[in-house]
Amino acid sequence: MKSAVVSTVVLLVILVAWPVSAGYKDSPGAEGYKGEEDEGDTRSWFPLDNLLSLSYYDKICPSFEKIVATKVREWTKTDPSLGPALLRLLFHDCGVTGCDASVLLDHEGSERRSPASKTLRGFELIEDIKSELEKSCPGLVSCADILTAASRDATYQLGGPYWSNAYGRRDSTNSYAGDVEKVPSGRRDITGLLETFQSYGLNILDLVVLSGAHTIGKANCGTIQSRLYNFNATGGSDPSIDPKFADYLRRKCRWASETVYLDVVTPIAFDNQYYINLRKNMGVLTTDSELVKDPRTAPLVAAFAEGPPQIFRQQFAVSMAKLVNVGVLTGEDRVGEIRKVCSKSNSRAY
Numbered sequence: 513m514k515s516a517v518v519s520t521v522v523l524l525v526i527l528v529a530w531p532v533s534a535g536y537k538d539s540p541g542a543e544g545y546k547g548e549e550d551e552g553d554t555r556s557w558f559p560l561d562n563l564l565s566l567s568y569y570d571k572i573c574p575s576f577e578k579i580v581a582t583k584v585r586e587w588t589k590t591d592p593s594l595g596p597a598l599l600r601l602l603f604h605d606c607g608v609t610g611c612d613a614s615v616l617l618d619h620e621g622s623e624r625r626s627p628a629s630k631t632l633r634g635f636e637l638i639e640d641i642k643s644e645l646e647k648s649c650p651g652l653v654s655c656a657d658i659l660t661a662a663s664r665d666a667t668y669q670l671g672g673p674y675w676s677n678a679y680g681r682r683d684s685t686n687s688y689a690g691d692v693e694k695v696p697s698g699r700r701d702i703t704g705l706l707e708t709f710q711s712y713g714l715n716i717l718d719l720v721v722l723s724g725a726h727t728i729g730k731a732n733c734g735t736i737q738s739r740l741y742n743f744n745a746t747g748g749s750d751p752s753i754d755p756k757f758a759d760y761l762r763r764k765c766r767w768a769s770e771t772v773y774l775d776v777v778t779p780i781a782f783d784n785q786y787y788i789n790l791r792k793n794m795g796v797l798t799t800d801s802e803l804v805k806d807p808r809t810a811p812l813v814a815a816f817a818e819g820p821p822q823i824f825r826q827q828f829a830v831s832m833a834k835l836v837n838v839g840v841l842t843g844e845d846r847v848g849e850i851r852k853v854c855s856k857s858n859s860r861a862y
Protein backbone atom coordinates (compact mmCIF):
# COMPACT_ATOMS: atom_id res chain seq x y z
CA MET A 513 0.00 0.00 0.00
CA LYS A 514 2.77 2.38 1.09
CA SER A 515 4.79 1.71 -2.05
CA ALA A 516 1.68 2.20 -4.18
CA VAL A 517 1.25 5.67 -2.69
CA VAL A 518 4.91 6.41 -3.28
CA SER A 519 4.75 5.22 -6.88
CA THR A 520 1.71 7.41 -7.46
CA VAL A 521 3.53 10.42 -6.10
CA VAL A 522 6.59 9.62 -8.22
CA LEU A 523 4.40 9.37 -11.29
CA LEU A 524 2.75 12.65 -10.37
CA VAL A 525 6.15 14.28 -10.14
CA ILE A 526 7.12 12.96 -13.57
CA LEU A 527 3.90 14.21 -15.08
CA VAL A 528 4.18 17.63 -13.48
CA ALA A 529 7.80 17.90 -14.56
CA TRP A 530 7.46 16.73 -18.12
CA PRO A 531 5.79 19.58 -20.04
CA VAL A 532 8.09 22.35 -18.88
CA SER A 533 11.26 20.37 -18.54
CA ALA A 534 12.14 20.32 -22.18
CA GLY A 535 14.71 23.07 -21.55
CA TYR A 536 16.28 20.83 -18.92
CA LYS A 537 19.65 19.21 -19.43
CA ASP A 538 21.41 16.87 -17.14
CA SER A 539 24.64 18.00 -15.56
CA PRO A 540 28.07 17.23 -16.96
CA GLY A 541 28.70 15.18 -13.79
CA ALA A 542 32.29 14.09 -13.43
CA GLU A 543 33.24 15.54 -16.80
CA GLY A 544 32.79 19.05 -15.45
CA TYR A 545 31.14 22.08 -16.91
CA LYS A 546 31.73 22.66 -20.61
CA GLY A 547 30.69 26.29 -20.83
CA GLU A 548 28.08 27.42 -23.30
CA GLU A 549 25.70 24.79 -24.61
CA ASP A 550 23.55 24.81 -27.70
CA GLU A 551 19.95 25.42 -26.64
CA GLY A 552 18.67 24.02 -29.94
CA ASP A 553 14.97 24.27 -30.55
CA THR A 554 14.08 23.50 -26.92
CA ARG A 555 13.65 27.25 -26.46
CA SER A 556 10.18 27.29 -27.95
CA TRP A 557 9.02 24.98 -25.16
CA PHE A 558 9.61 27.45 -22.35
CA PRO A 559 6.40 28.82 -20.82
CA LEU A 560 6.38 32.51 -21.69
CA ASP A 561 3.94 33.59 -19.03
CA ASN A 562 5.54 37.00 -18.67
CA LEU A 563 7.52 39.34 -20.84
CA LEU A 564 10.92 37.84 -20.29
CA SER A 565 12.49 36.26 -23.34
CA LEU A 566 14.87 33.39 -23.96
CA SER A 567 16.51 35.33 -26.78
CA TYR A 568 16.63 38.68 -24.94
CA TYR A 569 20.44 39.07 -25.13
CA ASP A 570 20.99 37.18 -28.39
CA LYS A 571 21.30 40.37 -30.42
CA ILE A 572 22.03 43.07 -27.84
CA CYS A 573 24.69 41.20 -25.85
CA PRO A 574 25.55 37.85 -27.46
CA SER A 575 28.49 37.29 -25.12
CA PHE A 576 26.30 37.54 -21.99
CA GLU A 577 25.97 33.83 -21.14
CA LYS A 578 29.60 33.11 -22.03
CA ILE A 579 30.98 35.89 -19.82
CA VAL A 580 28.82 34.78 -16.88
CA ALA A 581 29.77 31.09 -17.23
CA THR A 582 33.47 31.89 -17.54
CA LYS A 583 33.54 34.18 -14.50
CA VAL A 584 31.57 31.69 -12.39
CA ARG A 585 33.99 28.93 -13.38
CA GLU A 586 37.03 31.07 -12.51
CA TRP A 587 35.75 32.17 -9.11
CA THR A 588 34.35 28.80 -8.00
CA LYS A 589 37.59 27.08 -9.00
CA THR A 590 39.36 29.23 -6.42
CA ASP A 591 36.56 29.00 -3.86
CA PRO A 592 34.13 26.10 -4.45
CA SER A 593 31.92 27.23 -1.55
CA LEU A 594 30.78 30.15 -3.72
CA GLY A 595 28.58 27.79 -5.79
CA PRO A 596 26.09 27.01 -3.00
CA ALA A 597 26.40 30.60 -1.78
CA LEU A 598 25.22 31.92 -5.17
CA LEU A 599 22.22 29.59 -5.24
CA ARG A 600 21.20 30.81 -1.79
CA LEU A 601 21.79 34.45 -2.77
CA LEU A 602 19.38 34.03 -5.69
CA PHE A 603 16.71 32.58 -3.37
CA HIS A 604 17.16 35.53 -1.03
CA ASP A 605 16.79 37.92 -3.94
CA CYS A 606 13.69 36.31 -5.45
CA GLY A 607 12.13 35.70 -2.02
CA VAL A 608 12.13 39.41 -1.16
CA THR A 609 10.15 41.64 -3.57
CA GLY A 610 10.96 39.31 -6.49
CA CYS A 611 14.06 38.63 -8.62
CA ASP A 612 15.09 42.28 -8.92
CA ALA A 613 18.62 42.30 -7.46
CA SER A 614 17.36 44.21 -4.40
CA VAL A 615 19.53 41.91 -2.28
CA LEU A 616 22.65 43.37 -3.95
CA LEU A 617 22.04 47.03 -3.05
CA ASP A 618 24.46 48.02 -0.33
CA HIS A 619 23.37 51.07 1.63
CA GLU A 620 22.18 51.85 5.11
CA GLY A 621 18.87 50.10 5.75
CA SER A 622 19.15 47.79 2.70
CA GLU A 623 18.30 44.06 2.72
CA ARG A 624 21.99 43.27 2.45
CA ARG A 625 22.73 45.19 5.67
CA SER A 626 20.02 43.34 7.65
CA PRO A 627 21.37 40.97 10.35
CA ALA A 628 19.42 38.15 8.65
CA SER A 629 21.58 38.61 5.52
CA LYS A 630 24.84 38.43 7.46
CA THR A 631 25.84 35.03 6.08
CA LEU A 632 24.93 35.71 2.43
CA ARG A 633 27.92 35.57 0.09
CA GLY A 634 28.82 35.90 -3.57
CA PHE A 635 28.38 39.68 -3.95
CA GLU A 636 31.91 40.29 -5.26
CA LEU A 637 31.55 37.65 -7.95
CA ILE A 638 28.32 39.24 -9.24
CA GLU A 639 29.99 42.66 -9.19
CA ASP A 640 32.95 41.30 -11.15
CA ILE A 641 30.64 39.84 -13.82
CA LYS A 642 28.80 43.15 -14.00
CA SER A 643 31.97 45.18 -14.55
CA GLU A 644 33.07 42.76 -17.30
CA LEU A 645 29.68 43.03 -19.00
CA GLU A 646 29.75 46.82 -18.76
CA LYS A 647 32.85 46.71 -20.99
CA SER A 648 31.20 44.76 -23.81
CA CYS A 649 27.51 45.64 -23.37
CA PRO A 650 27.33 48.92 -21.41
CA GLY A 651 23.99 49.69 -19.77
CA LEU A 652 22.25 46.63 -21.20
CA VAL A 653 22.48 43.73 -18.76
CA SER A 654 20.65 43.89 -15.44
CA CYS A 655 22.14 42.68 -12.18
CA ALA A 656 18.97 40.61 -11.66
CA ASP A 657 19.65 38.72 -14.90
CA ILE A 658 23.32 38.27 -13.97
CA LEU A 659 22.40 36.74 -10.60
CA THR A 660 19.87 34.44 -12.29
CA ALA A 661 22.40 33.20 -14.86
CA ALA A 662 25.31 32.94 -12.43
CA SER A 663 23.31 30.82 -9.94
CA ARG A 664 22.16 28.49 -12.68
CA ASP A 665 25.74 28.10 -13.98
CA ALA A 666 27.10 27.55 -10.46
CA THR A 667 24.49 24.82 -9.87
CA TYR A 668 25.35 23.15 -13.16
CA GLN A 669 29.06 23.33 -12.46
CA LEU A 670 28.42 21.66 -9.10
CA GLY A 671 26.91 18.72 -10.97
CA GLY A 672 23.33 19.95 -10.66
CA PRO A 673 20.79 20.17 -13.47
CA TYR A 674 20.70 22.88 -16.13
CA TRP A 675 17.63 24.93 -17.01
CA SER A 676 16.99 27.62 -19.62
CA ASN A 677 16.53 31.11 -18.22
CA ALA A 678 14.43 33.78 -19.87
CA TYR A 679 15.93 37.26 -19.49
CA GLY A 680 14.94 40.91 -19.50
CA ARG A 681 14.60 41.57 -15.77
CA ARG A 682 15.21 45.10 -14.59
CA ASP A 683 16.82 46.07 -11.30
CA SER A 684 14.98 47.59 -8.37
CA THR A 685 15.87 51.08 -7.22
CA ASN A 686 15.02 50.30 -3.57
CA SER A 687 15.90 47.79 -0.93
CA TYR A 688 14.58 47.71 2.65
CA ALA A 689 16.04 45.64 5.47
CA GLY A 690 12.55 45.15 6.92
CA ASP A 691 11.53 43.15 3.82
CA VAL A 692 14.07 40.43 4.59
CA GLU A 693 11.63 38.68 6.91
CA LYS A 694 9.76 37.60 3.73
CA VAL A 695 12.47 34.97 3.17
CA PRO A 696 11.82 32.00 5.45
CA SER A 697 14.26 31.50 8.30
CA GLY A 698 15.37 28.01 9.31
CA ARG A 699 12.80 27.87 12.09
CA ARG A 700 9.44 28.29 10.32
CA ASP A 701 6.77 25.56 10.33
CA ILE A 702 5.38 24.01 7.15
CA THR A 703 2.23 26.12 7.18
CA GLY A 704 4.39 29.24 7.31
CA LEU A 705 6.67 27.94 4.54
CA LEU A 706 3.70 27.04 2.35
CA GLU A 707 2.18 30.48 2.82
CA THR A 708 5.48 32.08 1.86
CA PHE A 709 5.90 29.90 -1.23
CA GLN A 710 2.28 30.52 -2.23
CA SER A 711 2.94 34.25 -1.98
CA TYR A 712 5.67 33.69 -4.61
CA GLY A 713 3.19 31.79 -6.81
CA LEU A 714 4.94 28.51 -5.97
CA ASN A 715 3.31 25.33 -4.70
CA ILE A 716 4.02 22.52 -2.25
CA LEU A 717 6.01 20.55 -4.81
CA ASP A 718 8.21 23.61 -5.43
CA LEU A 719 8.73 23.96 -1.68
CA VAL A 720 9.86 20.38 -1.22
CA VAL A 721 12.04 20.21 -4.31
CA LEU A 722 13.69 23.62 -3.86
CA SER A 723 14.49 22.75 -0.25
CA GLY A 724 16.55 20.01 -1.91
CA ALA A 725 19.08 22.78 -2.66
CA HIS A 726 20.27 21.84 0.82
CA THR A 727 21.89 18.78 -0.76
CA ILE A 728 24.87 21.14 -1.16
CA GLY A 729 26.33 23.88 0.99
CA LYS A 730 26.68 24.60 4.66
CA ALA A 731 24.92 26.13 7.63
CA ASN A 732 26.62 28.22 10.25
CA CYS A 733 26.55 26.46 13.59
CA GLY A 734 25.02 29.55 15.17
CA THR A 735 21.93 28.83 13.04
CA ILE A 736 21.36 25.39 14.57
CA GLN A 737 22.79 25.57 18.09
CA SER A 738 19.36 26.03 19.66
CA ARG A 739 18.48 22.56 18.29
CA LEU A 740 21.53 20.96 19.86
CA TYR A 741 21.78 22.44 23.33
CA ASN A 742 18.94 22.80 25.82
CA PHE A 743 16.25 22.62 23.12
CA ASN A 744 13.08 24.34 24.42
CA ALA A 745 14.63 24.32 27.91
CA THR A 746 14.63 20.49 27.95
CA GLY A 747 18.35 20.25 28.60
CA GLY A 748 18.72 17.97 25.54
CA SER A 749 18.64 18.27 21.77
CA ASP A 750 15.63 18.59 19.45
CA PRO A 751 13.94 15.15 19.60
CA SER A 752 13.32 15.26 15.85
CA ILE A 753 17.09 14.82 15.32
CA ASP A 754 18.45 11.27 15.51
CA PRO A 755 20.42 11.16 18.84
CA LYS A 756 23.63 9.89 17.21
CA PHE A 757 23.37 12.58 14.55
CA ALA A 758 22.81 15.18 17.29
CA ASP A 759 26.05 13.98 18.92
CA TYR A 760 27.85 14.35 15.59
CA LEU A 761 26.48 17.87 15.12
CA ARG A 762 27.48 18.86 18.66
CA ARG A 763 31.02 17.69 17.96
CA LYS A 764 31.11 19.68 14.70
CA CYS A 765 29.46 22.73 16.20
CA ARG A 766 31.36 23.62 19.34
CA TRP A 767 31.45 27.28 18.27
CA ALA A 768 28.72 29.32 16.61
CA SER A 769 31.23 30.50 14.00
CA GLU A 770 31.90 26.96 12.74
CA THR A 771 29.99 25.44 9.82
CA VAL A 772 28.41 22.09 9.07
CA TYR A 773 27.29 20.56 5.76
CA LEU A 774 23.54 20.54 5.19
CA ASP A 775 23.87 17.06 3.62
CA VAL A 776 26.56 15.40 5.69
CA VAL A 777 26.52 12.13 3.71
CA THR A 778 27.24 13.43 0.19
CA PRO A 779 27.96 17.12 0.84
CA ILE A 780 29.24 18.03 -2.59
CA ALA A 781 26.98 15.85 -4.78
CA PHE A 782 23.82 17.36 -6.21
CA ASP A 783 21.76 14.23 -5.52
CA ASN A 784 18.66 13.10 -3.59
CA GLN A 785 20.64 12.15 -0.47
CA TYR A 786 19.14 15.16 1.34
CA TYR A 787 15.73 13.45 1.27
CA ILE A 788 17.20 10.11 2.35
CA ASN A 789 18.82 11.93 5.30
CA LEU A 790 15.51 13.58 6.24
CA ARG A 791 13.84 10.19 6.55
CA LYS A 792 16.63 9.11 8.93
CA ASN A 793 16.03 12.21 11.07
CA MET A 794 19.25 13.74 9.82
CA GLY A 795 17.88 17.11 8.75
CA VAL A 796 20.20 19.91 9.84
CA LEU A 797 17.74 22.84 9.87
CA THR A 798 14.43 22.79 11.72
CA THR A 799 12.61 23.40 8.44
CA ASP A 800 14.37 20.41 6.87
CA SER A 801 13.13 18.17 9.71
CA GLU A 802 9.64 19.64 9.43
CA LEU A 803 9.39 18.53 5.78
CA VAL A 804 9.49 14.88 6.79
CA LYS A 805 7.24 15.28 9.84
CA ASP A 806 4.37 17.12 8.17
CA PRO A 807 1.82 14.82 6.45
CA ARG A 808 1.44 17.29 3.57
CA THR A 809 5.12 17.23 2.60
CA ALA A 810 6.26 13.80 3.85
CA PRO A 811 4.92 11.86 0.80
CA LEU A 812 6.93 14.10 -1.53
CA VAL A 813 10.06 13.66 0.59
CA ALA A 814 9.47 9.90 0.35
CA ALA A 815 9.05 10.08 -3.43
CA PHE A 816 12.32 11.98 -3.89
CA ALA A 817 14.15 9.72 -1.43
CA GLU A 818 12.94 6.48 -3.01
CA GLY A 819 12.87 7.52 -6.65
CA PRO A 820 15.95 7.68 -8.87
CA PRO A 821 17.97 10.90 -8.27
CA GLN A 822 16.99 11.95 -11.77
CA ILE A 823 13.41 12.66 -10.64
CA PHE A 824 14.66 15.16 -8.07
CA ARG A 825 17.15 16.76 -10.43
CA GLN A 826 14.64 17.18 -13.22
CA GLN A 827 11.96 18.65 -10.98
CA PHE A 828 14.55 20.92 -9.35
CA ALA A 829 15.30 22.46 -12.75
CA VAL A 830 11.59 22.95 -13.42
CA SER A 831 10.96 24.63 -10.06
CA MET A 832 14.07 26.83 -10.39
CA ALA A 833 12.83 28.04 -13.78
CA LYS A 834 9.65 29.12 -11.91
CA LEU A 835 11.50 30.70 -8.97
CA VAL A 836 13.58 32.95 -11.22
CA ASN A 837 10.42 34.48 -12.68
CA VAL A 838 8.95 35.54 -9.33
CA GLY A 839 8.05 39.23 -9.18
CA VAL A 840 10.34 40.36 -11.98
CA LEU A 841 10.45 44.01 -12.97
CA THR A 842 9.71 44.19 -16.65
CA GLY A 843 6.87 44.91 -18.98
CA GLU A 844 5.65 47.80 -21.01
CA ASP A 845 5.98 50.36 -18.25
CA ARG A 846 9.68 49.44 -17.96
CA VAL A 847 9.86 50.07 -14.24
CA GLY A 848 13.20 49.68 -12.50
CA GLU A 849 16.56 50.36 -14.10
CA ILE A 850 19.70 48.70 -15.43
CA ARG A 851 22.21 49.45 -12.70
CA LYS A 852 25.74 50.45 -13.65
CA VAL A 853 27.09 48.89 -10.47
CA CYS A 854 25.13 46.11 -8.77
CA SER A 855 25.54 47.47 -5.23
CA LYS A 856 24.25 50.97 -6.12
CA SER A 857 21.11 52.33 -7.69
CA ASN A 858 21.76 54.76 -10.59
CA SER A 859 18.92 56.98 -9.53
CA ARG A 860 19.74 57.33 -5.84
CA ALA A 861 22.34 59.43 -4.10
CA TYR A 862 23.51 56.53 -1.89
Ligand code: HEM
Binds near residue numbers: 596705728732
Ligand atom coordinates in the same frame (compact mmCIF):
# COMPACT_ATOMS: atom_id res chain seq x y z
C1 HEM B 1 12.27 26.43 2.26
C2 HEM B 1 12.75 27.40 2.93
C3 HEM B 1 14.21 27.59 3.22
C4 HEM B 1 14.74 27.85 4.42
C5 HEM B 1 13.99 28.00 5.72
C6 HEM B 1 16.18 27.95 4.24
C7 HEM B 1 17.07 28.24 5.24
C8 HEM B 1 18.43 28.15 5.11
C9 HEM B 1 19.37 28.36 6.19
C10 HEM B 1 18.98 28.76 7.61
C11 HEM B 1 20.60 28.13 5.71
C12 HEM B 1 21.91 28.20 6.47
C13 HEM B 1 22.37 29.61 6.52
C14 HEM B 1 23.49 29.84 7.50
O1 HEM B 1 23.52 29.22 8.54
O2 HEM B 1 24.35 30.65 7.19
C15 HEM B 1 20.47 27.79 4.31
C16 HEM B 1 21.51 27.48 3.48
C17 HEM B 1 21.36 27.29 2.12
N1 HEM B 1 20.18 27.40 1.41
FE1 HEM B 1 18.33 27.48 2.19
N2 HEM B 1 16.48 27.74 2.93
C18 HEM B 1 15.30 27.53 2.26
C19 HEM B 1 15.16 27.34 0.92
C20 HEM B 1 16.19 27.39 0.03
C21 HEM B 1 16.04 27.47 -1.39
C22 HEM B 1 14.70 27.56 -2.11
C23 HEM B 1 17.28 27.47 -1.92
C24 HEM B 1 17.69 27.57 -3.36
C25 HEM B 1 16.96 27.21 -4.36
C26 HEM B 1 18.21 27.36 -0.82
C27 HEM B 1 19.56 27.24 -0.95
C28 HEM B 1 20.45 27.17 0.11
C29 HEM B 1 21.85 26.85 -0.05
C30 HEM B 1 22.54 26.46 -1.35
C31 HEM B 1 22.42 26.94 1.22
C32 HEM B 1 23.90 26.75 1.57
C33 HEM B 1 24.59 28.09 1.40
C34 HEM B 1 26.09 28.06 1.55
O3 HEM B 1 26.70 27.01 1.66
O4 HEM B 1 26.68 29.17 1.52
N3 HEM B 1 17.53 27.36 0.34
N4 HEM B 1 19.13 27.82 3.98
